[in-house]
Amino acid sequence: MSASESSLRLALVGNPNCGKTALFNQLTGGRQKVANYAGVTIERKEGRFNGPSGRKFQLLDLPGAYSLEAASPDEVxxxxxxxxxxxxxxxxxxxxxxxDATNLRLHLRFVLEVRRLGRPMVLALNMMDAARRRGIAIDVQKLEAALGMPVVETIAVRRGGAADLITRLDGELPAVAALQSGDDLHAEVRSMIADAVQMPRRTAEIDDAIDRIVLHPLLGLGLLAVIMFLIFQAVFSWAAPLMEGIDAGIGFLGDWVGAALGSMPILQSLVVDGIFAGVGGVLVFLPQILILFLFILALEESGYLPRAAFLLDRLMLRAGLTGRSFIPLLSSFACAIPGIMATRSIQDPRDRLTTILIAPLMTCSARLPVYALLIAAFIPDRSVAGIFNLQGVVLFSLYVAGIVSALAVAWVIKLVRKDKSEHALLMELPSYRIPHPRDIAIGLWERASIFLKRVGGIILSLTIILWFLSSFPAPPVDAIGPAINHSYAGQLGQLLHTVFAPIGFNWQICIALVPGLAAREVAVSSLATVYALSGNEDGLQAIVATQWSMATALSLLAWYVFAPMCLSTLATVKRETNSWRQVWIMAGYLFALAYLASLLTYQIALAVSQ
Known part of the structure; x- marks a missing residue:
């Protein structure tokens, strides 16, 4: 068989966060497909590429694993x-x-464990650019000789960063001698690092000096609280000029298009009252979402997040979790779906289920437009103690409320299941590093793309559907009041109002809750569409500030702290747990908490205002 006709089946393996998936994308480009493994819900990615000789390769990206002695679904x-x-x-x-070339002490142990299989192997030393920037010197020849396998440097995020790997795979690969189980892997790793790797002493000294503060049980927690507080201050303070610019641009474009469509009233209503009012009402919050993720990405790249997980381990243990749940819960600040999927790395099945059940209580980015709308409408834009922005303080408080609620629910679950066991957290702490601007930019671009796709996809579709339901049927000839009162949406809103009246929701809010089940941020675009079709020409923020009571606004804020998650999240829970029972438990307890919190908030606010 010629080289061009032969085909090799490759498997990418490695610890989580080693850059394995980035290397997979680098090798396969767009020639890949994503599915699930037969019988399980874990994602499988397979792609193909050709070597210089014409040989064809099939590449499978296996889930990240710390050991072949499987303790999680991914590792199995x-x-x-x-x-x-x-x-x-x-x-x-x-x-x-x-x-990961910057963290070989942890990653080489898994390499040696895989070598026990005795199969042909190649070690890809990834992130070599980051290792060089930090002064880490790796003697590849010595490492190759010690491991008994080819060792190739790669930079998965750089164009052409896998060229040497492709060339090595395209040639003849030597057999790899299998290790005996009796070998001491940790001792062998220490020996290899001592012989082939030179770590800069200054880097270790700096890490130790910083960790004395960051990991201190009191100073560390205080620092974490300050960091989170400053993040939410920046979300409001930095985003304001950008939001005003986007709002002005959307308003100008809407007026221009509306004037051009003046002779076609139905189409004008669809475009201006539906699309521009609805989609534009959500698009304006893009700066706040990107600023939030700017900080999250920077903290992740710097090496701080694993330390935050370690720091919070004792607190989370009291709630029946470990610090390993911190990363999935932090991911849920972006969206509960990747947060729930990230629980696959949690070894204990009960801890994993608890983390899944509380992940929606983390304040995802879809809630941010609702929070920002109500805070800007009812909370004065003034400073506190001459330093802090009051609106930022309130936003920080809402995020804290979500975190505290999640820990409280986890504690209740621990009591119900009578789990008194303790699960130790073992975690390798990476060295601190300065975040690379390119990596931050790529992450922000991906987040912006996801948001804009939602705006142009599900939000636009639901906005058009809501416009139709709010515009038809036409009111009777002798009808009084806005036409929307007689529409399908108006009738549905009045019906739901009987359920939500005790918590202060008007019928417009009731309408917005329905499409909000598809995506929480759609609630804002729905409100904008409903009020636009009601004849209100003011902006949504001005309408809310003048037509809603403070009690109603606070009640809606309380609702969205606990609000039942979107349907996509429920589908993810079903896929990850393979249980409709867990889906109904989650939806039921979140709805009950949201209604109870809103009811108490509304009634207390009414009593205080009288």
Whole structure:
């Protein structure tokens, strides 16, 4: 068989966060497909690429794993595929083990464990650019000789950063001698690092000096609180000029398009009252979302987040969790869906289920437009103690309320399941590093793309549907009041109002809650559309500030702290737990908490205002 006709089946393996998926994307480009493994909900990614000789490669990106002694669903898949034990999957011809060059102490142990299999292997030393920037010197030849396998430097995020790996795979690969189980992997890793890796002493000294503060049980927690507080201050303070510019631009464009469509009233209403009022009402919050993720990405790149997880481990243990739940819960600040999927790395099944059930209580970015609208309408834009922005303080308080609620629910779950066991958190803390601007920019671009796709997809679609339901049928000839009162949406809103009246919601809010089940931020665009079709020409913020009571606004804020998640999140919970029972439990307890919190907030606010 010629080189051009032969085909090799490759498997990418490695610890989580080693850059394995970025390397997969670099190798396969757009020639990849995503599905689930047969019988399980874990995602499988497979792609293909060609070598310089014309040889074809099939590449499988296996889930991240810390060990082949599987303790999580992800590790079970990786172990079984590598061994050739997974039904319908043959063992790979070559295993490409990816290791973070900046954290070899942790990653080489897994490489040695995979070497026990005795299969052809190549080690990809990834993130070599970051290692050089930090002064880490790796003697590749010595490491290659010690491991008994080819070692190739890669930079997965740089164009052409995997060229050497492709060339090495395209040639003849030597056999790898299997280790005996009796070997001491930790001792061998220490020996390899001492012989082939030079770590800058100054880096370790700086890390230790910073950790004395960051990991201090009191100073560390205080620093974490300050960081989170400053983040939410910036969300309001920095975003204001950008939001005003977007709002002005959307208003100008809407007026111009509306004037051009003056001879077609139905189309004019759809475009101006539906699309521009609805979609524009959500698009204006893009700066706040990006500023929030700017800080989250910077903290992640700097190496601070694993330390925050370690720091919070004792607190979370009291709630029946460990610090390992911190990363999935932090991911839920972006969206509960990736947060729930990230729980696959949690080894204990009960801890994993608890983390899934409380993930929607983290304040996801879809809630931010609702919070920003109500805070800007009812909370004065003034400073506190001459330093802090009052609106930012309120936003910080809402995020804290979500976190405290999640821990409280986790504590109740711990009592119900009578779990008195303690699960130790073992975690390798990476060295501190200055976040690379390019990596931050890529992350922000991805977040902006996701948001804009939602705006142009589901939000636009639901806005058009709501416009139709709010515009038809036409009111009777002798009808009085806005036409929307006689529409399908108006009738539905009045029906739901009987349920939500005790918590202070008007019928317009009731309408907005329905499409908000598809995506929480749609509630803002729905309100904008409903009020525009009601004949209100003022901006949504001005309408809310003048037509709603403070009690209603506070009640809606309380609702969205606990609000039942979007349908996509429920579908993810079903997929990850394979249980409709857990879906109904989650939806039921969140709805009950949201209604009770809103009821108490509304009634107390009314009593105080009288």
């Amino acid at each position: 898949i990786t172990r079984d595929v590598c061994l050739g034990h997974f039904p319908g999957e043959k063992a790979p011809d070559v295993i490409v083990c990816v290791a």
